[in-house]
Amino acid sequence: MRFSKAYIPTSKESPNDATLASHILLIRAGYIQSVASGLYNLLPLGKKLLENIIKIVREELDKAGCQEVELSFVTPAELWEESGRINKFGKELLRFRDRKDNLFVLGPTHEEMMVNLIRNNVTSYKQLPLNLYQIKTKFRDEARPRFGLMRAREFVMKDGYSFHSSDEDMKREFQLMEETYRKIFQRLGLDFRVVEADSGAIGGSGSKEFMVLADSGEDTLVVCPSCQYGANIETAKRAKVPEPEPVEMNFGKFYTPNLKTIEELSQFFHIDPYFFVKAVIKKAIYEDGSDEVVVFFVRGSDELEETKAINSIGALELLDTSSEELEKVGLVAGFVGFIDLPKNIRAVFDIELEDSENLITGANEVDYHYVGAKLDLPNISFADIAKVREGDMCPTCGGRLEYRKGIEVGHIFQLGTTYSEKLEANFLDQQGKSHPIVMGTYGIGVSRLISAIVEQSHDDRGIVLPKEVAPYRLNILISNIKNSDEVELGEKIYNHFQSLGVPVILDDRKERFGFKIRDAELIGFPYTLIIGKSLKNGEVEILHRKENRKEKIAIDKVIERVEELVV
Numbered sequence: 001m002r003f004s005k006a007y008i009p010t011s012k013e014s015p016n017d018a019t020l021a022s023h024i025l026l027i028r029a030g031y032i033q034s035v036a037s038g039l040y041n042l043l044p045l046g047k048k049l050l051e052n053i054i055k056i057v058r059e060e061l062d063k064a065g066c067q068e069v070e071l072s073f074v075t076p077a078e079l080w081e082e083s084g085r086i087n088k089f090g091k092e093l094l095r096f097r098d099r100k101d102n103l104f105v106l107g108p109t110h111e112e113m114m115v116n117l118i119r120n121n122v123t124s125y126k127q128l129p130l131n132l133y134q135i136k137t138k139f140r141d142e143a144r145p146r147f148g149l150m151r152a153r154e155f156v157m158k159d160g161y162s163f164h165s166s167d168e169d170m171k172r173e174f175q176l177m178e179e180t181y182r183k184i185f186q187r188l189g190l191d192f193r194v195v196e197a198d199s200g201a202i203g204g205s206g207s208k209e210f211m212v213l214a215d216s217g218e219d220t221l222v223v224c225p226s227c228q229y230g231a232n233i234e235t236a237k238r239a240k241v242p243e244p245e246p247v248e249m250n251f252g253k254f255y256t257p258n259l260k261t262i263e264e265l266s267q268f269f270h271i272d273p274y275f276f277v278k279a280v281i282k283k284a285i286y287e288d289g290s291d292e293v294v295v296f297f298v299r300g301s302d303e304l305e306e307t308k309a310i311n312s313i314g315a316l317e318l319l320d321t322s323s324e325e326l327e328k329v330g331l332v333a334g335f336v337g338f339i340d341l342p343k344n345i346r347a348v349f350d351i352e353l354e355d356s357e358n359l360i361t362g363a364n365e366v367d368y369h370y371v372g373a374k375l376d377l378p379n380i381s382f383a384d385i386a387k388v389r390e391g392d393m394c395p396t397c398g399g400r401l402e403y404r405k406g407i408e409v410g411h412i413f414q415l416g417t418t419y420s421e422k423l424e425a426n427f428l429d430q431q432g433k434s435h436p437i438v439m440g441t442y443g444i445g446v447s448r449l450i451s452a453i454v455e456q457s458h459d460d461r462g463i464v465l466p467k468e469v470a471p472y473r474l475n476i477l478i479s480n481i482k483n484s485d486e487v488e489l490g491e492k493i494y495n496h497f498q499s500l501g502v503p504v505i506l507d508d509r510k511e512r513f514g515f516k517i518r519d520a521e522l523i524g525f526p527y528t529l530i531i532g533k534s535l536k537n538g539e540v541e542i543l544h545r546k547e548n549r550k551e552k553i554a555i556d557k558v559i560e561r562v563e564e565l566v567v
């Protein structure tokens with residue numbers, strides 16, 4: 001490609017709505033263009049980058065025996081009704097009617113469609129296993145689209161689905177997909193971690209996320225520096241928190257005027273927050289549209305982990321409650337506790353409160369707390385609902401857990417038979433007995449990877465791309481287009497690498513050197529061959545973008561040296 005003919009609209013200006021480096025740089029360097037909230041156009045550089053990522057994804061999946069298909073983006077709403085997900089997905093599903101008034105959904109993920117694809121064809125164990133994938137546009141009407149391609153409404157996902165005649169076989173494939181994903185993200189040059197993930201309401205027994213480590217990541221990971229343990233905070237575990245110095249408490253009701261927070265109470269009683277019981281009150285919304293007020297009890301030294309809380313009661317989401325709502329169900333804001341809790345209120349206790357005594361808890365009465373309380377109510381429902389803190393002990397080795405920030409770029413999931421049961425995708429085993437097909441599902445955020453790569457790899461001058469994915473591995477920069485010697489050498493090297501099939505661009509624009517080199521740094525070409533003044537002395541320079549290092553090289557060695565770098 002000749003830069004003078006290329007459509008690469010670079011800019012010095014940062015877009016107003018962008019805060020994240022990758023979002024700003026991808027727009028400034030002319031990779032993407034914003035259309036509307038969460039919608040982007042890919043310009044030629046962006047399209048090439050995406051295709052290079054797709055090539056790596058496809059190569060590794062095909063090596064692992066997966067087969068590529070392409071499913072319709074517009075999906076019939078009946079399928080979503082069959083699976084029961086039409087309500088669960090809520091407003092993220094974009095629904096519309098065609099001219100005959102049939103209801104459709106723009107696919108946000110394709111479990112239903114993929115089960116539908118195989119359900120009438122795959123009927124025998126002999127046709128299993130099967131692993132099908134596609135690389136395709138998805139649409140989710142995200143509540144808060146942001147950060148450019150990172151959280152867009154229209155985006156490209158690789159979504160794969162595997163079908164098996166047994167749980168063991170599905171787990172074998174899950175393992176294979178984990179290895180395959182590791183290879184993909186390694187080839188993309190990413191620094192990532194594989195962590196345990198929330199399996200959510202979809203069910204299934206196990207799921208793992210692939211997280212690109214970046215301070216700007218939206219996910220919090222809990223990792224152990226001493227062993228391999230890593231988990232999304234939504235599902236992270238810890239060894240039970242040891243009890244601080246025990247305190248002597250006699251049971252009694254205490255006047256605690258206006259003391260509502262754990263901090264205030266802890267100061268008032270001179271007792272460690274560990275011994276307090278914190279009530280977190282939420283309004284739970286369920287799939288069928290019903291709602292109720294639920295009280296989650298955790299230790300005063302802990303916070304509620306919302307995803308765990310949602311899973312503990314099988315809710316769709318948790319909302320904050322107003323003081324009117326609390327009053328209506330007989331709760332006293334700031335003084336809610338487990339003794340004398342109104343009978344009809346659903347309560348969930350953190351598992352670490354089991355068999356606890358010496359607790360301080362609200363008295364369900366304005367300005368009063370109970371001290372020295374024991375948790376010995378009948379029929380208590382316990383669940384792991386506390387957020388793992390930094391410094392808590394690793395559940396596997398006892399090391400001190402740390403937080404990291406990550407960008408979720410992949411998610412693999414042991415799905416089981418949830419969808420095949422609902423959509424009646426069955427197979428006959430060797431004895432002719434019918435069973436639902438066992439499934440796994442595997443996603444990669446392909447367009448999000450563009451943001452993740454740039455997020456992890458940039459500096460104050462611009463983007464730094466590894467050559468495996470760079471739209472052009474080599475940029476040949478002719479410093480002064482009026483100098484015929486420079487032009488001649490540039491053209492010669494350009495033709496050479498073109499004939500080798502190396503993606504190369506020739507900066508033949510009538511611009512000043514400074515302007516061109518700034519563009520090269522902004523765009524992030526891995527290598528820029530600068531043909532300039534030193535040509536008189538028989539030398540050119542190679543700019544190594546990643547190291548920001550210039551290497552002088554004699555003209556007769558240049559092709560050989562550049563080949564070493566870019567081929």
Ligand code: ATP
Nearest residue numbers: 149150151152155157408409410411443444445448
């Ligand atoms: P997130 O938690 O980030 O919303 P998710 O868990 O809803 O993602 P999955 O359903 O697991 O996403 O989808 C598979 C992959 O698709 C994710 O791992 C992520 O990389 C990508 N992805 C999901 N939502 C978006 C989006 N709005 N924009 C870009 N990529 C996305």
Ligand code: MG
Nearest residue numbers: 209408410411
């Ligand atoms: Mg996910």
